[in-house]
Amino acid sequence: MTPQEIQNVEREIIDVLKNIYDPEIPVNIYDLGLVYDVDYTPDGNVHIRMTLTAPNCPMADMLVEEVHTQVVKVRGVKEVVVEIVFDPPWDKNMMSEEALMELGML
Secondary structure (H helix, E strand, O other), X not given: OOHHHHHHHHHHHHHHHOOOEOOOOXXXXXXXXXXXXXXXXXXXXXXXXXXXXXXXXXXXXXXXXXXXXXXXXOOOOOEEEEEXXXXXXXXXXXXXXXXXXXXXXX
8 A cells, every 4th residue: 555545544534533423422532532543554454542531431332332333344444443541631622623613612
């Protein structure tokens, strides 16, 4: 794969993540700042480092499953590993401008 093709797959993955919403906040997980890193390798492996708005989020398993289910559908993706991390801890400063506007915080 060329660097451009890798970048295109990563962009598609991000587009997919922008269609997955936190069940408790009406903003997608990417703009909410829950996704810390998306690492795609040309062999089709994706490693996503993400967090939750709170460590005891009751919807954590459902959210991780949704990320896995949707990202594995992207052309060129064979394996998806979703790693939940809490360092750094999430706070509202990680939200995109779009998310802040959606929530009336800007």
